[in-house]
Amino acid sequence: MRNQTSMRLIFELSRSGRGSTVLPPLDVPEQHVQDLLPPDSLADAPPPLPEVAEPDVVRHFTNLSTLNMAVDTHYYPLGSCTMKYNPKRNERLSSLPGFLHLHPYQDEETLQGLLQVLFELQQTLGEIAGLPAVTLQPAAGAHGELTALMIAAAYFRDLGQQRTKVLAPDSAHGTNPASARMAGFQTVTVKSTRAGFVDVDDLRAKLDDSVAVFMITNPNTLGLFDQQMSQIADWVHERGGLIYLDGANMNAILGIARPGDFGADMMHYNPHKTFSGPHGGGGPGAGPVCVRRHLGDYLPAPVVSRHGDRFTLEKLPPKSIGRVRSFFGNVGVLLRAYCYLCTHGPDGLRRVSENAVLNANYLLSRVKHFLPVPQGDRCMHEFVASASKLKKETGVTAMDLAKRLLDYGFHAPTVYFPLTVPEAVMVEPTETESKETLDAFAETLFRITGETAELLHEAPHSTLISRPDEVQAARKPVMRWTSE
Amino acid sequence: MQKEGITVNEEQLLYSSSHEWVRLREDEGGKVATIGISAFAVQQLTDLVFMELPEVGRQIAAGEEFGEVESVKAVSPLYSPVDGEIIAVNSELPDRLETLGDDPYEKGWIMKVRLTDESSLARLMDYSAYQKQCSEEG
Secondary structure, three states, rough: OOOHHHHHHOOOOOOOOOOOOOOOOOOOOOOOOHHOOOOOOOOOOOOOOOOOOHHHHEEEEEEEEOOOOOOOEEEEEEEEEEOOOHHHHHHHHHOHHHHHOOOOOOHHHHHHHHHHHHHHHHHHHHHHHHEEEEEEOEEEEHHHEEEEEHHHHHHHHHHHOOEEEEEEOOOOOOHHHHHHHOOEEEEEEOOEEEOOOHHHHHHHHHHOOOOOEEEOOOOOOOOOOOHHHHHHHHHHHHHOEEEEEEHHHHOOOOOOOOOOOOOEEEEEEOOHHHHOOOOOOOOOOOOOOOOOOOHHHHHOOOOOEEEEEEEEEOOOOOOOOOOOOOOOOHHHHHHHHHHHHHHHEEEHHHHHHHHHHHHHHHHHHHHHHOOOOOOOOOOOOOOOEOHHHHHHHOOOOHHHHHHHHHHHHOOOEOOOOOOOOOEEEEEEEOOOOOOHHHHHHOOOOOOHHOOOOOHHHOOOOOOOOOOHHHHHHOOOOOOOOOOO | OOOOOOOOHHOOEEEOOOEEEEEEEEEEEEEEEEEEEOHHHHHOOOEEEEEOOOOOEEEOOOOEEEEEEEEEEEEEEEEEOOOOEEEOOOOOHOOOHHHHOOOOOOOOOEEEEEEOOHHHHOOOOOHHHHHHHHHHOO
């Protein structure tokens, strides 16, 4: 069945002179490149581009694409990533010619439909967040974090306050401290308790007038809702700091709890997670940011506003941090989020979260008997099991379990994150999976824990590449193809 | 007092809760601490890919970050167990990270610090206390 040449590089398929391009006759005067560019700008030889016939190109990439796992082909319980099903109607609606063929330089009058959609998306996201001022500009969740922290920096500069630190718990996504550093802050880690919540004694010891922002993910990366949230927000606000909510886990609380109500001043969404956009090849994504009204003056431009029946793009407001993305952001993924929100409506979104939490708890109840879940018997939208005991008894690691699942046709859960759980196996089923799928996954995982260590150390056995050498890949990455 | 080149007995080292080990020696200028990371820590980190060393001459406080190690799993900060001035670093180590696993207490040393304050030593653990911590974490 498998095409045996499909793993060869496109360069290796190349044969000199074998092109697949048919060009129309030249209808302009011919000019040589030597007459247009100075000699030192000319290459000595043409670049070594692959010369391949069209069917070979198509087969090459089509075959490679079938080696991948996707939500449309496999169950994908990748914790923290919310790999829910991406409804096809979103694809169809976001590809309507009226959206698809717009150009950002068109006159505003001719963009009214799109601007209305973006305006309504701003309103809806603000309402779900409980934070009314919204920008759709950031191109990804981490970009949203950076945008919000730049807003915080501008805000404190305006107040004449020297605040240099950003606090984040040790269970935070790695993007939190990275964004804080990029925005010019020093990052300070706050410990978690054994139960998986913010260690409030450690937080209070580190909380002083130099703290600009406390970044918190709630529900957190262990799949737990930190019920100290409002108290934490009060402490931070008493010292003049701001609360940033990393909205990665919004899929657990849509229509149930609003971050603005539990103390957040700023947050981002990941539309590709929560609102069913595709997780595609690194982009294009979006990371809309919502903030309290008094921080709205600092939002990046443009923001869509409404004047009667007319929608306009507001140019830079006086306190704006500037532009963070060209044009209107990544409109395609925003349109998909809008379709998803309209499809479900307020009650439907609440049911999305209820079912996400129900599915996670059902799976937790089946898994915890053979793979301990250190942080308790209940969870929100995901849970973190530990293969620590298994490793001690048999030498089988979280990585071994993850790799072996591929052989059974399941995508692996997230492993070794969060860092606070040894041998972490982080499972997020999402609301779109059936009980049968969850049962099949739990039974397979159970079966794997009974397999021999020798078999598991060598897994996966059924994929074209088994275990890439991650050490060499990190230390000596081969980034370029050369003919030698 | 330990001398360089003599087989190190890991039971005679001091340990921090963040898995750095400390070996003390005395010279004319006072106490010098040689610092590395424990075999348990290296094992937990799994396959190492990068390491960042501090600069010689830097003043460092106990609990302060002095470098980091990156494995295929995560980046982990290294914390100084003592207060003092960094007088030497094992500059060959980042190119031979396997040394950390093969010989963590001798050739795998990371830096040497001339102590300016000895009070932080009281917070370090002896071998048996450290073993107890490791068995709880592992």
